[in-house]
Amino acid sequence: MRLTMVGTGYVGLVTGVCFAATGNEVVCLDLDQRKIDILKQGGCPIYEPGLTELMEKNVEAGRLAFTTDQEAAYRDAQMIFICVGTPTAKNGETDMSFVWGAADAIGRAIKALGPNQEPKVVVVKSTVPVGTTHAVQERIRRIVGHLPFSVADNPEFLKEGAAINDFMKPDRVVCGVEDDRTAALMQEVYEPFVRQGHPIYIMDIRSAEMVKYASNNFLATKISFINEMANLCEAYGADIARVREGMCADKRIGNQFLYPGLGYGGSCFPKDTLACIQMGNQSRVHTQLSQAVHDVNQRQRVLFFKKIEQHFAKEGGLKNKTLAFWGMAFKPHTDDIREAPAVSLMTLARSAGARVRGFDPVAADNVERENPGQFEISDGLYETLRGADALVISTDWDEFKSPDFAKMKALMASPVIFDGRNLYKTGAMERAGFAYYSVGRAPVIPAMVS
Structure with missing residues (x-):
């Protein structure tokens, strides 16, 4: 054809x-x-x-x-x-x-x-x-x-x-x-x-058009839901990883799109959720759930950034601190940075006076093109860490999952990790001597680091 x-x-x-x-x-x-x-x-x-x-x-x-x-x-x-x-x-x-x-x-x-x-x-x-x-x-x-x-x-x-x-x-x-x-x-x-x-x-045509929005809105809902549960876990001392295991064993729930983190990004979920809200406004249908999904998602990255701010508050804030970011694409295996949580966090850090340095296996050129001169782009995974006051993990690329922690610690000005993708076990981070903050789990706080 x-x-x-x-x-x-x-x-x-x-x-x-x-x-x-x-x-x-x-x-x-x-x-x-x-x-x-x-x-x-x-x-x-x-x-x-x-x-x-x-x-x-x-x-x-x-x-x-x-x-x-x-x-x-x-x-x-x-x-x-x-x-x-x-x-x-x-x-x-x-x-x-x-x-x-x-x-x-x-x-x-x-x-x-x-x-x-x-x-x-x-x-x-x-x-x-x-x-x-x-x-x-x-x-x-x-x-x-x-x-x-x-x-x-x-x-x-x-x-x-x-x-x-x-x-x-x-x-x-x-x-x-x-x-x-x-x-x-x-x-x-x-x-x-x-x-x-x-x-x-x-x-029929109108139902086909709606299938896409209904599908993506539901998947976005799952992501916002698990992030809200993660925030409750942090408040009450529960572990979202264990909660997720118990919850997802129910076949009615399943385990897809139920990973806590920094929220969804990219070109589909944010746009399609907003489109459902827009269609509701135009038709006078109150899309309360869709609005809540969007609001929770946008708040998630702000809440995570507050962890960074709170950690450095006793040192006078983020001004003149160096933050290294691993991952800038909105998800692994793509160079798409549209609505990427990493870019939002990097922008917040820069606005707070921090020096921002980022590494991504494929998305670096897009970040520089869309944000010329705003961030320092590194060519290497470990080179990004040199002299950094903290590492922020914002995309779960495979190469970030089993790094050399001793090498990382030697390169960094201070051993602090903010993990927005829950890549590492808290016990391992404590043994390695890192202050470690993740999503939905108790932090390894600086006072606990030997």
Whole structure:
């Protein structure tokens, strides 16, 4: 099948590459010439394990191409997937400008092709408020008149760091359609990915749009819930690790997305939770739980920073202290720093007068590009610690899990760790001679360190 991806961001590029891998002819369209130049030269504008290699393989096979030419990208496409960004605006609402721009361009392309064309299927894959796909349909219809086309909604469920596997072996595929022909085409293009028995759910468009928001809002709720429980554990002397073990043994609860820490970040959970709140405001539905999930999440990083402030209060505060940060991406195996707790904490520390130094295996360039000159970026794990008054662990990369504690202690000005991901056992930290603060567990306080 001939497919066009509109947008070469995270969703568009992963989707296009994976569709090409099953034999489809895929064109990835983007108006950003810099991105297209990088892709044509064999580079990849995002970090995602396995993506570059799979992309190169399909380019070499002639199944994958990149362009800024809208007319060429749309002309022969049987299905057009809108995969553009829908960022959150400053007022908390979803910015739909890229979606509307794509819809208008597709409408003009369909109009130019005239009445003898094969009807194109315009698939909205971007995460959009309920009702958007029909708005796209109406927008195109105003341009093309009676020329044939159809629309569908096809939400993505990709985890950054595991996106290739998620696409190739999905838990489910959700397709919102209005007619049998579109449903058949959606089933045809996704059939290679569900041969292990995972379902393709064909449903109405508005329900498909809502599935994505309901899913992400629920996962965000689990994260905020376990963090609230962790805060209660700290207040009452319980251990969240033991509490979690006992709680998650209940099969009704399970253990996914129930890890205490600094809260969720990235491009999905924050944006989608706010979108549910926005949809509630617009429809006069009081989304009290969604608002609480968001508030708890934002407060979590502030509460963690207070631990840092309280530790250094007896030394006159953070002014002129050096804080080393391990991890700056919002999660491991990605270079995405959108809504990253680490960046929030680094910004708070810098505002308090601290010198901030950070290390991340893949996200360092993005941090420097988005925050030029604000933070010192280190090239090495241990080099980051040299002369540091404390280490803050903000992303749970594998290489942070079994470090050389003796080497760390020798490099640091003072042996203090603030662990926002609960990577280490408190007993081991006490034996190693560190002051150690984590989430939902009793701290190894300085007075206890030998």
